[in-house]
Amino acid sequence: MNNRLDAVTAPVNKIIRFSSVDGPGNRTAIFLQGCNFDCRYCHNPETRRFCIGCGKCVKTCPAGALSQTPEGQVRFDPAKCVSCDTCIKVCEHDASPRICEMTAEDVMKEVRWQQPYIRGITVSGGECSLHPRFLKELFEIAQKEALTCFLDSNGSYDFSKDPELMAVTDSVMLDIKAFSPEDHLNTTGAGNKTVLANAKYLAEIGKLFEIRTVVAPDLFDVTETVRCAGEMLLPYLQKGAKIRYKLITYRPMGVREKYRNMRIPTEEEMMGLKMLLTDMGWDDVVIT
Ligand code: SF4
Ligand code: SF4
CATH class of the missing domain: 3.30.70.20 (Alpha-Beta Plaits)
Structure with a gap:
């Protein structure tokens, strides 16, 4: 058990005891506060920054x-x-006052309530990879207790440089928010060199569970993104990797006021993107 004085903590925004949309099976999802991207369609903008005490x-x-x-x-x-x-x-600062600094052991105490009914845990955000030491400590405990450990990440952290974290991570759900660097910058305020390198690295080591793209046609070339990401990962599928591609329909719920008027893609557009992938050879494509 951690000595509380030495233990690493992370700012926890919320813990959802049962989730069926954050990886395989029933899982407890842990959301950490703080993100290094500024996605214009962010559905949880209150997870992006930290409270400045405006009152x-x-x-x-x-x-x-x-x-x-x-x-x-x-x-x-x-x-x-x-x-x-x-x-x-x-809150006008993309923050929340309901943040709890928790150690890995604090989080596991919350997880153990539902442990007999879940397959594992998923840590999301904000951007969870901003807290790699906390993740390592949490996953080490969770794996010893027979829970699988998943990350939901924007891909900005170079996973290939952190073998200790990868050793205790079962798999990663990775966002490819746009394929071209210009489109990614326009959509998130950040580049995507590390994101794309991560996708290939995780596919290579068999720890890429899912690629996620929020389809927001007003922000980036959605067809190019899905086609290029699909083609980039196709060699790994052909070598037997099991990777899901999740196409998420942009919807304005929870989105900041100034970005709420972006166009929602039609069902036909979403089906067209799915067919682009299935025609290429992807057999696990999900539209939400
Ligand atoms: S969380 Fe509350 S006190 Fe903190 S910045 Fe937002 S409104 Fe102000
Ligand atoms: S306003 Fe108060 S009661 Fe409502 S969610 Fe925030 S802290 Fe809880």
């Missing part, structure tokens, strides 16, 4: 679950929270 949410919480220290630090009392989300709606 706006403290005044609007209807349940008295938030308070502020004289130094301006926001305190959260989970026992009083009624999960109304007023705080994240009023």
